[in-house]
Amino acid sequence: MNASRIARPDRRRLIAATAAVTLVASAGCGARPAAQTGANAEAKDANGVVNMVMAPDPVWKWMESQGIKQEMEEAAKIQVLTSSSWDEFGVYAGGHADVVSAASYEVPELEKQTGEKTTIFGKFNSDRSILAVGQNSTAKDICELKGKKIVTHSAVSITIMWGVFAKKWCNLDLRAGGGDYELVVTDPQNAAGLIERGDADAGLLLPDFSIPQLSSGAVKPLYDSKSVSQIYAEQFSDDKTELTHPQNNVFVARKAWVEKNPEEAAFLIKMWDRGVQEWAKNRDKIIEAYPEDFAAESDKDKAFIRDWLENKYDWFVESTYLDQAWVDSETKLFNLMKEAGYVEADVPDPDFTILPKS
Incomplete structure (x- = not known):
C-alpha cells in the first residue's frame, strides 16, 4: 500500500x-x-x-x-x-x-x-491529523493523556502541532526522547492498529490511514473528530471559518x-x-x-x-x-x-x- x-x-x-x-x-x-x-x-x-x-x-x-x-x-x-x-x-x-x-x-x-x-x-x-484513543479509554483530551504512550508517524511533522496544543492547553511537553508523554514513532498505516491492540494509549492519526479502526470503533477520536486545522481555526485564528491553517x-x-x-x-x-x-x-x-x-x-x-x-x-x-x-x-x-x-x-x-x- x-x-x-x-x-x-x-x-x-x-x-x-x-x-x-x-x-x-x-x-x-x-x-x-x-x-x-x-x-x-x-x-x-x-x-x-x-x-x-x-x-x-x-x-x-x-x-x-x-x-x-x-x-x-x-x-x-x-x-x-x-x-x-x-x-x-x-x-x-x-x-x-x-x-x-x-x-x-x-x-x-x-x-x-x-x-x-x-x-x-x-x-x-x-x-488533517486527529487525536484518537482506544475504545475503552476514559481520556477526554490531550491533557488527560499525560504519561501515556502516544503513537505518531513522525517525531516532527504533525507532532509539532499537537505539541503546541499540549503546551498551550496544559503546559505539557510532547516530543520524542523526553517530555511528559511516551512518544512512539511508527509508519502511519500501523499507528491505529497499535492502539487497537493495546500497545499504545493514543495516537496522532491520519484518518485515511486509520480506516479499519475508525470505522469499527476500535479507536475513537477526541475533540469531536476535529483535525489540527479545525482546532487551530477555532482557537487561534482570527477567522473561525478559515480551515486551511x-x-x-x-x-x-x-x-x-x-x-x-x-x-x-x-x-x-x-x-x-x-x-x-x-x-x-x-x-x-x-x-x-x-x-x-x-x-x-x-x-x-x-x-x-x-x-x-x-x-x-x-x-x-x-x-x-x-x-x-x-x-x-x-x-x-x-x-x-x-x-x-x-x-x-x-x-x-x-x-x-x-x-x-x-
Whole structure:
C-alpha cells in the first residue's frame, strides 16, 4: 500500500540532506536543470522549465491522466518536470529541484539545514491529523493523556502541532526522547492498529490511514473528530471559518529563484489551482481512480473516506493562491511554535510571496 502525500519519512532525515547530495546526483537527476545550493547561490533563469519534487499525489495523477497538465503547459509554453520521491527534502537540498512541497511549520528547519532563504508561494493541503484513543479509554483530551504512550508517524511533522496544543492547553511537553508523554514513532498505516491492540494509549492519526479502526470503533477520536486545522481555526485564528491553517503542504522554493522566475512560479501555482478545482468537481472520481493514495483497499474503505471528506474534513484547499490575510493568520503559527519551544525565539518567520492570479 502506498503512503499518501502527507505521510513523508521522518523529517530527521533532513539533517542528513547535505550528505545525500552525491546519492541524489548518482540516481539520475543530473540530466535535469538544477538549482544551485548554498546560502550564496545565484538563482538561474528557469527558461520555461520548473523542476519540482513531490510525493505521489492523486490530484497530480488526475491532471496528467486527463490531459490537463499538458494542455496548460502547451498554452503557457512552460513545462513542469516532477520527481516523485518520499525524500523530497533530500532531492531539494541536493539542488535537484526548484520547488518542494513541505509543511509550513517545517520551513524554519529547512532553512536551517540548507542555509538558504526560502519563500512560501502557494498552499495545497491542510493538517488533517486527529487525536484518537482506544475504545475503552476514559481520556477526554490531550491533557488527560499525560504519561501515556502516544503513537505518531513522525517525531516532527504533525507532532509539532499537537505539541503546541499540549503546551498551550496544559503546559505539557510532547516530543520524542523526553517530555511528559511516551512518544512512539511508527509508519502511519500501523499507528491505529497499535492502539487497537493495546500497545499504545493514543495516537496522532491520519484518518485515511486509520480506516479499519475508525470505522469499527476500535479507536475513537477526541475533540469531536476535529483535525489540527479545525482546532487551530477555532482557537487561534482570527477567522473561525478559515480551515486551511496550518498547512501540511505549501509550495516552497529558494526566494532568489522565485524572484528570478516569477512567470514560472506563477504558472506552477496556477496549474495546482486548477488541480484543486478538479478535486472539488471530481473528488469521488479521483478517489475511485487512485484509492492507494487514500489507503483505501475496498469499496467500504472508499465509502468511509468519501464520507469523512464530505462530513468531517476535506483537507484540500479551495485555492492555492495566498493573500495577506491568510499569510497573517498562518504566520501566527510560528509565534505559537516559539512559545512552545519548537523554534528559537530569534529565528525569523518564514517568508511568503503573494503571487497575482492570472
